[in-house]
Amino acid sequence: MLAAAAMLTLLGGCGKKAELQPLPAPPEAAPVAPATGNTGDMPQATPGLNPTQRLARVVDLLNRNDEKAARVELDALLAQDPGRREAKVLEQSIKGNPYAMVPRNSFSYVVAPGDTFITLALDYLGDSYKFYALARISGIAPNMLKPGDIIQMPGRVREPSRPGVQRSRPPVTRVRPPRRTAPATGATPATGAAPAAPQNDPATALRYRRQGLEQMTAGRIDRAVSLLGRALQYDPDNRAIAADLARARRIQGAVQTR
Template identity: 40%
Template sequence: MTQTMKFWGAAALSLALAACSGGPARVASTPTPAVSTAGEVDRINDLLLAGDTGGARKALKAVLKREPMNANALLLRDSVERDPKELLGPQSYPYAVRSGDTITGLATRLLGNRLKAYQLARYNDLTAPYALAPGQSLRIPGTPPRPEPVRSEPVRRPEPAPAKPAPAPKPTAAKPAAPAANPVLARQLRTAGLAALNQGNVARAVAMLRRAAAADPGNPAIAADLARAERIAATVRARQ
């Protein structure tokens, strides 16, 4: 009995010493990384657009089991299970596919949500893969967006041409002023003219009397003398 107690005492002491000296360390368990729901939703959307409806359903079930009220997951579930015309409405308008259009791009631009691309594809009875060709006709749910009003540029009226300056009046040649009457000189010239006429110098007489008439134009006596002298001069020329 004493030996048995000693054995169990020694065993207990050995266990205590092992605990104090630090036994084998326990490895801490690594926490499982959290799953990105947003990433899973994107993957489910890609599966739908690739035509893998079964894989998308399975992934959706896992996400909704973890997050039953996840809005994007619920939208994709409705995209698979419900009628697209019920989801998007019966009213639609035509759309001609343009170069560069994709089903996801049209859902983003015209429906406001890229995750509605699968709904839009089902709405148009398309089959995966959903490649679009320029000119292809689609029906877009809803009413067509209003075209932006064309802003007309204000009509610019041509600026009036600067008025041409009026031509400067041409300077008119000033008429020479009539010489002032000089009765004194006129008498002197008349006297000289009559003397030349009496002496038979008709040419000199005419010249003197013309100058006398110019010096006193309104003198009738000088005019009469000049006329007589010119007649005489004409007679003399006629006889020569």
């Protein structure tokens, strides 16, 4: 009933200028079922994973809305690395009160193509690992979020200008197309010539950015750098992508120097 009332309120506000409003009260915790003697159907932690691999496993499971298995992997991760910041954020996102992790005010936000809870958490909450807390507040499973959904975004009303959440803005790297040289007189044009540089395509850039941020959150930094670099090729003036790429390269450099 609370969810229905919240939805009616939200739909009633469509077409009006977004206004600050308090986040709804957190739902009451569901009672925990008593343990039974049959544990054969209980998920088990994946053996042989190091903390970084297990962190990626937790993120992947939560993205697929498999919270039960994610809890088991997260407990194993905390046992391996009790002080890991990302693990503690995920633990609070799953087991704690998600409203305690975000600003008190909120505004209506229409999900755009390329948005995921990971990118939205990074852009509006400053921490991609709060993505599951944002999903819980929104009442939408991470793998069910789609363009056109209207969610309550914690914080103050502002345009979804992603550069605005960055603390520093590195200079934008412009990608120049390769110089073309005319073939020699009488020469046959090569059939295996390098493809032309990508055209400006913000939609494709957003897709690569989303994939890159997901890889970075999962700890696969080299892959994240590659994807974010590709995103910047498709939208070289996008400062948010440039900032994401610079951040991924800093992490990559720190990992390589260890």
